[in-house]
Amino acid sequence: MATLYIVGTPIGNLEDITLRALRVLKEADLIFAEDTRVTKKLLAHFEIGTQVARTHTRDEKRAAAEIISALESGKNVALVSDAGTPGISDPGAMLVQKVREYFQSDKVQPFSRFKVEPLKIECVPGPSALTAALSISGVPAHDFVFLGFLPHKKGRETLFKEITASKRTVVFYESPHRILKTLESLSKHAPEKQLAICRELTKVHEEVKSGSATELLEFFKNNPEKVRGEFVVIVSA
Ligand code: SAM
Numbered sequence: 001m002a003t004l005y006i007v008g009t010p011i012g013n014l015e016d017i018t019l020r021a022l023r024v025l026k027e028a029d030l031i032f033a034e035d036t037r038v039t040k041k042l043l044a045h046f047e048i049g050t051q052v053a054r055t056h057t058r059d060e061k062r063a064a065a066e067i068i069s070a071l072e073s074g075k076n077v078a079l080v081s082d083a084g085t086p087g088i089s090d091p092g093a094m095l096v097q098k099v100r101e102y103f104q105s106d107k108v109q110p111f112s113r114f115k116v117e118p119l120k121i122e123c124v125p126g127p128s129a130l131t132a133a134l135s136i137s138g139v140p141a142h143d144f145v146f147l148g149f150l151p152h153k154k155g156r157e158t159l160f161k162e163i164t165a166s167k168r169t170v171v172f173y174e175s176p177h178r179i180l181k182t183l184e185s186l187s188k189h190a191p192e193k194q195l196a197i198c199r200e201l202t203k204v205h206e207e208v209k210s211g212s213a214t215e216l217l218e219f220f221k222n223n224p225e226k227v228r229g230e231f232v233v234i235v236s237a
Contacts, residue, residue, distance in 0.1 A: 001120050002071040004099060005078045008085045008126020011230075012202035014045055016127050022046055024124050029075035032067055034091060038082045055079065057091035064098035071099070071119055078124075085128040089148040089173055096121065129201060130171060133232035136208055137196035143237075144169040150182070157185065163235055164190035174231040180220060182233065187213035194236040200229040 005024045010016040025031060026048050032055040033039035039052050056063040070077050081090040103119040134141040145168050150159055163170045164186060174182055179197070186193060191214040199207045207226070209216055220227055 002074050003076050003120040003122055004067065004071060004096075005076070005122050005124050006086050006096060007078050007080050007124040008128065009039075009042060009080050009083060010202065011084045011127045011129050011132060012200065012206075014042065016202055017042075017046070018124065018126055021124050021126055022048070025050060025078055025080075027076070028078040030070050031078045031080060032063070032070075034081045039080055042080075050078075055092050055095070060092060060094050060098060063092055064095055064102065067095065067099055068102050071103075083129075085126060088128050088130060127202070129173065129198075129230065129232050132201045133196075133198035133208075133234060134171065136201070137198060137234045138208075138210065139169055139194075139196050139234050139236050141169065144171055146170075147172040149173050149175075152178075160185040160189050164193050166235070167237055169237050170235040172233050174233050176228050176231065179227060179231050179233075180217070183213060183217040183220060186235065187217045196234040196236075198232040198234065199226065201232070203229070205229060 005028065007021050007024055008018070009021065025043065028050055031039060031050050031052045033052050034055055034057055036052045036054050043050065043052065053066070056066070067077055067079070079086050079095065081092070087093045087096060099119070100121065130146055134144065145166065147159075147170060150156060150172055186195065191212060193213045194210070195213055195216055196208055196210045197216055199205065199209075209219060211219070
């Protein structure tokens with residue numbers, strides 16, 4: 001039975017990879033990666049020589065077809081993203097769904113359905129910026145909503161209204177280009193709202209800043225050198 005492994009990889013610190021992930025990446029016949037250069041660096045660090053192919057994340061149909069074809073030829077395949085857990089706000093998030101649908105569908109393979117070996121999809125859990133941020137933020141995480149990346153334009157302000165009115169903790173990913181704008185919007189809708197801004201987790205400049213929306217807006221405005229890197233924003237209920 002061919003297996004598709006969904007493998008979590010580090011979000012910064014390369015030591016954050018599991019023993020199982022290393023074994024699976026080593027033993028797989030083929031690794032599908034979001035960006036082969038990023039994955040090859042990771043593999044080189046751990047002296048893993050498995051072949052790496054690019055996942056065509058902009059064309060999920062094609063990407064799914066390539067993975068399906070590898071699985072059908074009996075290859076064990078590992079899927080990784082650039083960082084963290086594949087499918088969590090990554091391009092190609094729908095890939096697993098498409099692969100699953102294909103192997104479950106009797107319409108796709110009307111003649112060879114019974115010859116197709118069943119597929120196994122296994123998770124190889126690892127880090128995610130979402131859980132890393134919640135774990136370090138000090139914000140209660142028994143009940144939260146995750147929004148991934150917020151839309152750039154349409155519906156953005158309405159969403160901020162909803163986020164600041166939410167009865168649940170809200171978590172989302174943000175880029176350094178938008179973090180100030182985001183803080184402006186949050187402090188416009190709810191200046192006293194308590195936030196945790198988690199930056200560069202597991203990396204040299206890892207930092208968590210907590211405070212009200214207005215305080216954090218001031219902080220990042222006054223410290224432009226900190227408006228860099230990768231961010232997770234946590235808005236307390
Ligand atoms: N799949 C990844 C995961 O499991 O976390 C997320 C991929 S998403 C394309 C990338 C975004 O995740 C970044 O823009 C940032 O918001 C967040 N992120 C990733 N690594 C991070 C880190 N080390 N520190 C803070 N945020 C991070």
